[in-house]
Amino acid sequence: MTTDAKKVRRISQIRNGTVIDHLNPHRVFEVVKILYIDDTTEETVTVGTNLQSKVIGKKGIIKISNRFLTQEEVNRLSVISPNATVSIIEEYEVKKKFKVKFPQEVRAILNCPNPNCVTSIEEIETRFKLVQESPILLFCTYCERYCRENEIEIL
Amino acid sequence: MSTFEKRNIISMRDFTKDEILHVLEVAKVMDEEPSKYAHALEGKILATLFFEPSTRTRLSFESAMLRLGGGTMGFADPGSSSSKKGESLSDSIKIVESYADVIAMRHPVEGSARLASEIADIPILNAGDGSNQHPSQTFLDLYTIQQEKGTLEGLKVGFMGDLKYGRTVHSLANALGQFGCELLFVSPKGLEMPSDSLEELARMGGKFKEFENFEEAKGDLDILYVTRIQRERFGDDLDYDKVREGYNISKKFLEGCSPDLRILHPLPRVDELSAEVDETPHALYFRQAANGIPTRMALIALVMGMVS
CATH class of the missing domain: 3.40.50.1370 (Aspartate/ornithine carbamoyltransferase)
Structure with missing residues (x-):
């Protein structure tokens, strides 16, 4: 068994699925939301928040059995929790580790902070371009307003 | 430089330096030899959709189209359009695009021209979208x-x-x-x-x-x-x-x-x-x-x- 696998087993006893670790503890439930986990979800899901972490002080964690996140889904997390780590587990072993990568375009996840933006008025998908990763700076494709990390709001 | 045909004019951010210079070059030709283009758009229609009043900009677009030999139609007052009855912008654009060949549009909401350009198959000229752009x-x-x-x-x-x-x-x-x-x-x-x-x-x-x-x-x-x-x-x-x-x-x-x-x-x-x-x-x-x-x-x- 690899060291990684031991680590994962300490925080997760899932046999198959995905472990999302080192989440910003203030935004765990928003991550739940953007992964479309709700009362219709059939998989076993464990959500932990305000857990002690040697690396980031307090952290959040989500474990989803029998669901394997894609790189695209992982990238969506980065919008609100850029330091998260994602492990794909098979038979208690870490099969794959994703580095969260900020997508060049963010679609249908975030609200535009501009109340006079057409996306706040008409029923259309929001779209932001990534201008800068650190600190995060997004650009609304429609109203052309810049959006900073503290203005980012999940739909 | 990509071709301008069927392109939308929504934001200055969409144009490179060379494209900007190209537009100015054509403007110069129009300025110096307007008679050469007096019938260029005969039979074509410009719709001026002014969901927010702006007499000068609207007249300027209409005059430009008339000088190219085309015709114009539209509204200058949002009170006389269907948006007043609660019609969405998307629906308004879908309807008008079947009536005209090109649309010049002013709207008080930012991003509305971009949205219109995604809906319509005919070119959209942004004549001002809220406090955003007026290219x-x-x-x-x-x-x-x-x-x-x-x-x-x-x-x-x-x-x-x-x-x-x-x-x-x-x-x-x-x-x-x-x-x-x-x-x-x-x-x-x-x-x-x-x-x-x-x-x-x-x-x-x-x-x-x-x-x-x-x-x-x-x-x-x-x-x-x-x-x-x-x-x-x-x-x-x-x-x-x-x-x-x-x-x-x-x-x-x-x-x-x-x-x-x-x-x-x-x-x-x-x-x-x-x-x-x-x-x-x-x-x-x-x-x-x-x-x-x-x-x-x-x-x-x-x-x-x-x-x-």
């Missing part, structure tokens, strides 16, 4: 500057007045930044250029400085772009009156400026630009307004594929 104004400003100075490269351009809310200032400054112009922003406290616009300029390597009064900035300016300071931006009339004094352009105010300084103003003006300046060689704003016609003719002809 035909920026093209005509650039055309006027180029026509007068012979170039857009490396000029020293001052912007004075309400720089916070003036969308024409933001997109013109951004475009001139691309041409390596040195930009001097003169505005009262509270009406400075928005930090987002300045940061964007800095990211593209633009050169700019901020000033609170014109005296420090006037030096050897080539162009001064003036915008109106509106009373409603100030808490009380006393503050407004105090500020207004320092931003009132008269002959005396321009003493010490270069004789080659030219003044632009998107108009309408109130009292920020004295009528006595009209007779000086500095006044370029009426020519600027007239340049709306060849510039809009160029934009319409380009997106309709009548000129390449």
